[in-house]
Amino acid sequence: MADLSDRSLTVALLLSFGLGFVSGWQANRLRRQFLDWRRRRLQDKLKETEKKLDLA
Known part of the structure; x- marks a missing residue:
């Protein structure tokens, strides 16, 4: 496994969090x-049913 610098790890975590936040927001x-x-x-279906019952 390659050594990851602190900077690239931080960027990866922020990017992952950001993508998760945006996708959750869009899903909501x-x-x-x-x-x-x-x-x-x-x-609308309830209104139609009420009209049918009123006519009956």
């Missing part, structure tokens, strides 16, 4: 978008 944004979409879809 996608999750929130999905949950908002699902909530809107379910609310």
Whole structure:
């Protein structure tokens, strides 16, 4: 195993942390978008069902 300098090790750790932070942030944004979409879809289905029940 090659000897790593302290500087390259620090850079590697900071880069790894930064990439993990950004990917987690993006994953959370996608999750929130999905949950908002699902909530809107379910609310629309509920409105349709309520209309059907009112007409019956």
